[in-house]
Amino acid sequence: MSKHRIELRAAPHQHSGHSVPTIMRNVVYSLLPICGFSVWQYGLSALALLLTVTATCLATERLLNRNANTLGDWSAVITGVLLGLTLPPAFPLWMAIVAGFVAIAIGKAMFGGLGHNPFNPALVGRAFVQAAFPVAITTWVPAFSANRFSEFVPTTFTAPLMIPPDIVGWVKQQGVDAFTGATPLARWKFENVTASAHDLLTGAVTASAGETSALLILACGAYLAIRKFMDWRIPVAVLGSAALTAWAFQLVDPTHYPAPIFVMLSGGLMLGAIYMATDMATSPVTPVGVWIYGGIIGVMTVIIRYFGGLTEGVMYAILLGNALTPLIDRYTQPRVYGTGNKEQP
């Protein structure tokens, strides 16, 4: 026994086995089916977009953390993939590189890296390119065009700092029926036409690269929630409050406002609720705070969609929720055992 080299360690001597890379890696795994579906729908352009954005994010992360290699925590991959999924499939690659750089540099590294960013980095990147390139980010292409695996959309390889070419002619050549060039939310807003829930669930709509199929996103989110890599309360709160708000509006004026199910399934709400709002670093930690945070995002999404100049409001609603997170945490501290009104028998 005298040969034992015993070490002093402080309790607890066991650990759950979950680590930051495990969580992040599983989020990336759960995003892969969504990426696959996107590539299947939009072909080479979507693939090039996703790869470019992710590579830019990884390169930026590496470049700005020269003293420590932080790629191992996988968080930059999530930012890259998520950002790619929220961009239109035909988004010019040079603009995508700008988006990826801004997401990591301004959205994350500037604040001190993982865990210190107040805003979801992917949304910071998207907000930047939305403001910088308003036309490109609302230029949509049809899904399932015949030669999507053999040719790129002309806008993909726009020369850096150049305005992308007009693709109306190219779209006509594709011969995809019923393509209107507008998202379901835009069609509702400007033409008062609502897409069917079936189309929204299965992805038969015009949208950003990864936002088409609500059903697929829901399934991938369920995996994360069951494996406990995601806080299920946040998407429930976001979608629930959005549906409730939409329902209240519909009660007031059923001819003008759409059904709650349309609000829940259209646009980026599903992706936003499940993958963006749940970003751990930018959402509250307290049990009550989580519900308030989700509720605010849901309500704000509907209000921006109905009354704002934009057709989509998820991004700004989540960024607003991120901004409120420290405040929410501060005012929703949990009631400590043995204090407050439950202390007396």
Next chain:
Amino acid sequence: MRLPFFNRTPTFDHGIHPVYHKETGHLPIRRFPFAPKLYVSLEQHIGKPAIAIVRVGQEVLRGEIIAKPDGLFSLPIHAPATGIVEALEPMPSDNGEMEMCIVIRVYEADTQEVQMRYPHDLEALRGRELALVMQEIGVAGKGGATFPTHAKLIPPAGKQIETIIVNGVECEPFLTCDHRLMLERANDVMTGIKYARRVCGAPHAIIAVEDNKMDAVAALEAALPADGSVSVKVVATKYPQGAAETLIKALLGREVPAGKRSSAVGVVMNNVMTLAYIGRLLPLGEGMTERVITIAGPSVERPGNYIVPIGTPLRYLLEYVGARSTANEIILGGPMMGTTIPSVDVPITKGVCGVLAFGKKDAVPPQIYPCIHCGECVNACPKQLNPTQLGMLAAKREYDVMAEQFMLGECFECGCCSYVCPSHIPLVQQFRVAKYFLKNREKVT
């Protein structure tokens, strides 16, 4: 059939589900041999150390009082074996400090029966008088806190104790000594409860057992007294179900007010082994000379539950159970709250419920990532504290803010926060430092 959301097994909010490793639960309690030399510490309980009343070279009989208590919050110490006092010398202890020990060289040829007893007529005694008799057998809390049991049972002035809660939860992974004891000595538990109730005057007693030990529940129910004053309650298997606060919440639905003791809600809580030993020893007037200990862990070849004489050095104990030479982490207690020992010369004391040996290959601690605000610790803390916030404050050494605004003092160091943290931030370890700093401010600054 139990509906999923109704009639749930009582439990508390939050907590964790570690891997339980209760592999030794089916192994009957076996007797451990006597080491050639026993090192009997004078500080085996919380409170003032005992005062040695033997001199070097004196012969002592098993069961003889060799150190007397220093006041009410102290305990006597009995010779764990017949032999000769070889020395009075300081030995390493689990808290890292040297503690004075009586070294007994054990007679090898002796049969080692208990030779000295101090019996009393117990039937007429009640309350404080019975407590003073109970003090003579030297029983300290066996869950690990080692509070002198007789002193714990005396109700504080002006307080009425309604319920004795007998803690047979044993929520720490690996440990099964309470489980085996409930199975094998259920009658001792009932006798112990009888005397404990006579001291504190509690009309009721509840024995709480986790639902992973249903055989122990059956054994206890078979031994219950006929008058219905004692009941067995099953609680959910969850860590830290066995802490006083969480168990009171599960059984009575009440919360102990912050900063108060269990007696504030009319409860006194005792470990099941404490009462089993009172039930066994008090009628005989016999001192506490041994205790049941779980010896387990991946690096132990013959794990099990053993009756180990007090004062057995760990070196001897580990050799006997076949600890592998790769064992580099020896823990006294459970893996969630136990302490690693600095030396294998540490002797067994009354508060040791388990000895675990781990041989961890990775000497390099896991990489610590920044806090990602996942909130796992907030959802794990059984006291509903905010370890995320406390951890960020601890990193900045804002110890006063931690205590004043985020109730650091309520943390009982169960370790759930560190267990779940995906960033491997040593949360509870930092909180321990913060609490130590606040308590000993003059000493450390």
